[in-house]
Amino acid sequence: MAQSPGIPRFSRICLSLGFFFLYAPMVVLIVYSFNASERVNIWAGFSTRWYGELFRDDAMMSAMWMSLRLAFATATVSVVFGTLAALVLTRVRNFRTKTLFGGMVTAPLVMPDVITGLSLLLLFVGMANTLGWPAERGFLTIWIAHVTFCMAFVTVVMSSRLRELDRSLEEAAMDLGASRLGTFFQITLPIITPALASGWLLAFTLSLDDLVIASFVAGPASTTLPMVVFSSVRLGLSPQVNALAALLILSVTAVGMLAYLMTLRDERRRQRQPG
Amino acid sequence: MKPAGRRWRLPGQHWLLVIPPYLWLLLFFLAPFAIVFKISLAESTIAQPPYTALYEYVNDVLTLRLSFSNYLFLLTDSLYFDAYVSSLRIAAISTLICLVIGYPIAYGIARAQGPMQSLLLMLVVLPSWTSFLIRIYAWMGILRNNGIINTVLMALGVVDEPVRMMNTELAVYIGIVYTYLPFLVLPLYSNLVKLDNRLLEAATDLGAGPVSRFLRITLPLSMGGVIAGCMLVFIPVVGEFVIPELLGGSETLMIGKVLWGEFFNNRDWPVASAVATVMLVVLLIPISLFHRYQFREMEGED
Numbered sequence: 001m002a003q004s005p006g007i008p009r010f011s012r013i014c015l016s017l018g019f020f021f022l023y024a025p026m027v028v029l030i031v032y033s034f035n036a037s038e039r040v041n042i043w044a045g046f047s048t049r050w051y052g053e054l055f056r057d058d059a060m061m062s063a064m065w066m067s068l069r070l071a072f073a074t075a076t077v078s079v080v081f082g083t084l085a086a087l088v089l090t091r092v093r094n095f096r097t098k099t100l101f102g103g104m105v106t107a108p109l110v111m112p113d114v115i116t117g118l119s120l121l122l123l124f125v126g127m128a129n130t131l132g133w134p135a136e137r138g139f140l141t142i143w144i145a146h147v148t149f150c151m152a153f154v155t156v157v158m159s160s161r162l163r164e165l166d167r168s169l170e171e172a173a174m175d176l177g178a179s180r181l182g183t184f185f186q187i188t189l190p191i192i193t194p195a196l197a198s199g200w201l202l203a204f205t206l207s208l209d210d211l212v213i214a215s216f217v218a219g220p221a222s223t224t225l226p227m228v229v230f231s232s233v234r235l236g237l238s239p240q241v242n243a244l245a246a247l248l249i250l251s252v253t254a255v256g257m258l259a260y261l262m263t264l265r266d267e268r269r270r271q272r273q274p275g
Numbered sequence: 276m277k278p279a280g281r282r283w284r285l286p287g288q289h290w291l292l293v294i295p296p297y298l299w300l301l302l303f304f305l306a307p308f309a310i311v312f313k314i315s316l317a318e319s320t321i322a323q324p325p326y327t328a329l330y331e332y333v334n335d336v337l338t339l340r341l342s343f344s345n346y347l348f349l350l351t352d353s354l355y356f357d358a359y360v361s362s363l364r365i366a367a368i369s370t371l372i373c374l375v376i377g378y379p380i381a382y383g384i385a386r387a388q389g390p391m392q393s394l395l396l397m398l399v400v401l402p403s404w405t406s407f408l409i410r411i412y413a414w415m416g417i418l419r420n421n422g423i424i425n426t427v428l429m430a431l432g433v434v435d436e437p438v439r440m441m442n443t444e445l446a447v448y449i450g451i452v453y454t455y456l457p458f459l460v461l462p463l464y465s466n467l468v469k470l471d472n473r474l475l476e477a478a479t480d481l482g483a484g485p486v487s488r489f490l491r492i493t494l495p496l497s498m499g500g501v502i503a504g505c506m507l508v509f510i511p512v513v514g515e516f517v518i519p520e521l522l523g524g525s526e527t528l529m530i531g532k533v534l535w536g537e538f539f540n541n542r543d544w545p546v547a548s549a550v551a552t553v554m555l556v557v558l559l560i561p562i563s564l565f566h567r568y569q570f571r572e573m574e575g576e577d
Contacts, residue, residue: 007383008383012383015395018376019398021376022402025413025417025453028413028416029409029416032416080295081296084292088293091289091292092289101300104300104304105296105573107304107562110507110561110562111510111562112510112513113516113531114531114535114551118311118548122314122544122548123303123310129324147303148304156573159574160465205404212535226408229406229408230408233412233521245406245409248405248409249405256397256401256404260393260394
């Protein structure tokens with residue numbers, strides 16, 4: 001590749017303004033989460049009172065527990081299905097209905113949530129009427145809905161990694177007598193593990209974040225964290241939500257920084273031993 | 276010697292890979308659309324579930340009852356037409372704003388080098404890992420009459436009374452651009468980073484200025500990324516519910532909000548299904564445009 005001329009000045013300005021736009025609102029949220037006042041936008045001194053209230057809020061806590069379990073189950077299965085789908089897209093040569101398969105993998109990436117949510121709910125209701133399953137809507141139905149849209153995002157992550165992967169490594173292993181399955185577990189899997197981790201994290205955050213689809217397919221008894229946040233935010237600003245937001249932003253930033261440091265280390269290692 | 280390379284082409288075994296995700300998507304992604312269409316042809320009743328059956332089988336006679344009244348209803352009440360038009364307009368304008376802001380950002384990141392590049396990329400993606408809902412919520416606090424912007428403006432004496440920003444279309448645009456910007460930057464970046472610099476150098480040697488270099492080389496070559504990024508914003512925004520609900524108030528009409536209201540407030544499932552079906556038909560062209568680019572990207576060009 002030719003020498004890159006660096007970032008042009010105009011782009012530098014846009015980057016700075018863009019990052020200000022992206023991060024200033026979050027900084028404001030974090031600052032106000034330490035506000036002692038009940039009235040969310042009048043500063044009345046530093047306090048961690050709302051963090052305490054957040055953890056004593058039973059509805060919020062049980063919804064958070066539900067959402068975390070849901071996100072964990074969703075991410076784990078999405079990674080398996082997403083990786084299979086990515087292997088199909090990148091490795092299996094054309095089969096008769098590959099176009100349909102491709103469409104079903106790419107469409108969930110852009111499908112408006114209200115359509116996905118409504119259509120899955122109607123499916124569940126129809127299935128319950130004809131097959132008697134699922135008898136009630138809740139964790140299971142939300143999980144099915146989340147896996148369906150999260151696996152598409154995992155497929156994007158995995159297929160871009162699989163495409164870059166050096167196929168001669170796999171071929172060498174097979175020429176040396178490894179079975180296809182053995183090659184996958186000993187060669188392919190270790191190489192794609194970082195991508196699997198980021199696909200898992202992506203699915204986890206997508207599931208944790210979804211409000212609309214879960215609202216459609218959840219039964220009356222099940223509530224996820226975004227549903228609780230939404231119903232309290234709808235009524236106006238809430239100091240507990242500020243505290244929750246700050247915790248979320250800080251933990252995501254920590255994970256992001258960790259991921260960045262890890263890629264940095266990988267890059268350095270790769271530079272030291274080329275190929 | 277064993278033939279190298281083409282093992283995955285062997286017949287038979289790859290079906291083990293294909294079948295699980297394929298069946299899942301057929302059942303939980305494709306089949307539901309057929310059901311939405313089916314129920315859009317039913318009529319609303321007070322029952323559990325709240326719609327009429329499409330066919331009855333009584334005394335060996337199969338009766339089919341298809342009702343197009345829901346679609347006629349969408350045509351006669353101008354609320355629906357206006358909501359579709361206003362959703363498409365808001366989605367188109369905010370996609371354009373995202374493109375104008377996002378292109379220089381994606382370009383800048385693509386030009387950056389080494390650790391700087393990964394850092395910038397992560398800074399763009401990071402906000403979308405935090406909750407979408409919470410980022411919209413942040414703007415509620417900023418745009419309110421007694422929010423930060425108005426407090427600062429009034430303290431500086433720029434305005435005497437607060438500027439109304441919440442519950443306007445302006446707030447909706449801000450919310451959309453804020454949450455969807457990373458979705459445009461990412462595909463654009465991954466396209467721009469592949470741009471061969473020698474082309475630009477050759478153009479410079481031949482006397483092209485920066486503007487003509489951009490218009491005649493960079494922009495045409497990045498068209499795939501532009502289309503993918505724009506569709507990743509435009510399509511979901513057409514059906515967006517949370518942003519117009521929380522930031523737009525009653526003033527903003529969007530079809531996602533109408534669908535939500537039909538379903539949750541009016542409990543009219545057949546009309547909600549008809550609204551969804553029409554929305555899907557409207558979005559079919561944008562979705563196939565996105566698919567064409569994304570599918571090629573995922574499969575690999577070779």
